[in-house]
Amino acid sequence: APSPALQGRHVLVTAGGTREPLDPVRFLGNRSSGRQGTALAAAVAARGAQVTLVHAHVEQAVLDTLPGTVRVLEAGTAVDMERVVRQEARDADVVVMAAAVADMRPASVSATKLKKSLPQPEDGKPAGLTTVELVENPDILAGLVSDPPRPGQLLVGFAAETGDSHQDALAHGTAKARRKGAHLLAVNVVGESLGFGDVPNAVVVLDHQGHEVTRARGTKAQVAEALVDLVVQCLPAGGR
Numbered sequence: 001a002p003s004p005a006l007q008g009r010h011v012l013v014t015a016g017g018t019r020e021p022l023d024p025v026r027f028l029g030n031r032s033s034g035r036q037g038t039a040l041a042a043a044v045a046a047r048g049a050q051v052t053l054v055h056a057h058v059e060q061a062v063l064d065t066l067p068g069t070v071r072v073l074e075a076g077t078a079v080d081m082e083r084v085v086r087q088e089a090r091d092a093d094v095v096v097m098a099a100a101v102a103d104m105r106p107a108s109v110s111a112t113k114l115k116k117s118l119p120q121p122e123d124g125k126p127a128g129l130t131t132v133e134l135v136e137n138p139d140i141l142a143g144l145v146s147d148p149p150r151p152g153q154l155l156v157g158f159a160a161e162t163g164d165s166h167q168d169a170l171a172h173g174t175a176k177a178r179r180k181g182a183h184l185l186a187v188n189v190v191g192e193s194l195g196f197g198d199v200p201n202a203v204v205v206l207d208h209q210g211h212e213v214t215r216a217r218g219t220k221a222q223v224a225e226a227l228v229d230l231v232v233q234c235l236p237a238g239g240r
């Protein structure tokens with residue numbers, strides 16, 4: 001059912017895992033399925049918001065679950081995603097960063113396929129796939145916090161954490177919530193068959209000080225509904 005607080009609001013959601021190219025056929029990627037972000041985009045659209053989904057790698061079958069009212073844009077790498085998100089966020093009341101954005105990318109992208117072994121070049125340096133030099137990607141969410149494209153917008157992040165115990169993983173999430181400074185950070189403790197892919201999800205939502213706001217558990221659609229409820233509560237009254 002529509003939520004009055006979301007009527008006419010613009011919500012930007014990111015989903016999926018970025019793929020950072022090494023050469024024309026290889027990339028560094030991650031295990032994000034994009035299902036949670038896609039479920040969020042669908043849930044918030046069903047409540048009456050105008051939704052834009054910016055996605056990195058997400059299977060077509062997952063994207064096909066979106067209602068036709070969601071505007072869908074692709075951004076395959078972290079650098080692409082930063083550009084598209086900063087552009088689109090200028091018009092967004094809420095930004096939910098559910099994408100798994102690679103922290104690092106290969107320092108250079110080979111124009112031709114890298115070879116396992118090449119004749120030793122004269123400088124003696126290996127020319128094949130023995131080492132990959134990485135450089136840091138922009139932190140898109142941190143950039144939205146420090147330099148908001150639209151004043152007053154609500155910023156929501158996700159963090160998949162692992163640890164020796166649930167408590168340990170949650171402690172990483174608490175530190176990240178403080179460091180990133182988003183209004184809300186949904187921490188997903190990976191493991192126990194929770195988290196990635198077509199499985200139930202469980203999140204603990206923290207505020208920017210790392211304090212627990214709420215917990216949600218269930219299918220990705222159920223977790224999405226709980227997060228949309230929270231977004232509705234956190235939106236400043238008044239609309240656009």
Ligand code: C5P
Pocket residue numbers: 078097098099100101102103137138139140141142156157158159160180
């Ligand atoms: O990868 P990490 O756990 O730091 O991700 C936490 C949040 O930060 C997520 O919402 C993710 O979308 C965002 N992020 C980002 N830019 C990055 C890395 C992560 O916006 N380079």
